[in-house]
Amino acid sequence: MTALLVVLVVVLLAAVAVLTAVLLRRRRPPQGPAKAQDPFRDTDADVLRGDPRSLAAGDTVEIKGQAYTVRGSLHYTEQSWGWAEHLLDDAAGGPKVWLSVEEDPDLELALWHEVPSATVSPGAATVDFDGRRYTRDESGTARFASTGTTGLHAAGTAKYVDYAAADGALLSFESYAGPGEADRWEVGRGEPLRRAEVRVWSRGS
Numbered sequence: 001m002t003a004l005l006v007v008l009v010v011v012l013l014a015a016v017a018v019l020t021a022v023l024l025r026r027r028r029p030p031q032g033p034a035k036a037q038d039p040f041r042d043t044d045a046d047v048l049r050g051d052p053r054s055l056a057a058g059d060t061v062e063i064k065g066q067a068y069t070v071r072g073s074l075h076y077t078e079q080s081w082g083w084a085e086h087l088l089d090d091a092a093g094g095p096k097v098w099l100s101v102e103e104d105p106d107l108e109l110a111l112w113h114e115v116p117s118a119t120v121s122p123g124a125a126t127v128d129f130d131g132r133r134y135t136r137d138e139s140g141t142a143r144f145a146s147t148g149t150t151g152l153h154a155a156g157t158a159k160y161v162d163y164a165a166a167d168g169a170l171l172s173f174e175s176y177a178g179p180g181e182a183d184r185w186e187v188g189r190g191e192p193l194r195r196a197e198v199r200v201w202s203r204g205s
């Protein structure tokens with residue numbers, strides 16, 4: 001009789017365990033498709049120099065030997081594509097400095113300096129600016145989410161038009177005008193960076 005009771009208890013516990021597992025599985029939120037990783041990604045560089053893809057407000061980034069603190073970040077999405085721009089605290093107190101981080105599919109880094117005095121505007125196939133001729137590269141409209149201090153709302157929409165010169169120099173136009181407002185283009189001069197020129201220290205490390 002005791003043996004039968006033990007068997008019944010074991011069976012009952014097993015049934016409770018199975019039922020609990022089923023209920024937990026049903027409560028688990030659906031998982032989206034896994035984000036594809038670049039099979040040629042240099043993970044050793046990420047370990048040794050920090051990962052620019054994970055930059056956030058408060059982190060420190062060293063670019064060509066000069067250290068900056070990340071003040072805030074803009075994360076853009078356009079259809080299934082995404083990239084980030086990080087506002088850097090420049091001790092010199094000059095125009096805004098940004099670091100853009102994009103995978104296309106290789107990691108692409110660029111340092112941007114705002115040019116508030118620029119009088120050029122986008123639209124033409126080529127733009128002449130500061131002794132260079134830039135050719136139109138790409139344009140579009142993306143949604144953004146802002147974290148930290150960027151000077152923008154927490155979320156919104158931005159238009160962009162990007163140009164590139166023959167020597168690799170970059171020129172970008174961005175407008176954050178609201179619906180029905182005329183575009184107010186912010187101009188930035190960009191410089192592509194090599195992975196070895198960027199080092200990251202996370203605030204939490």
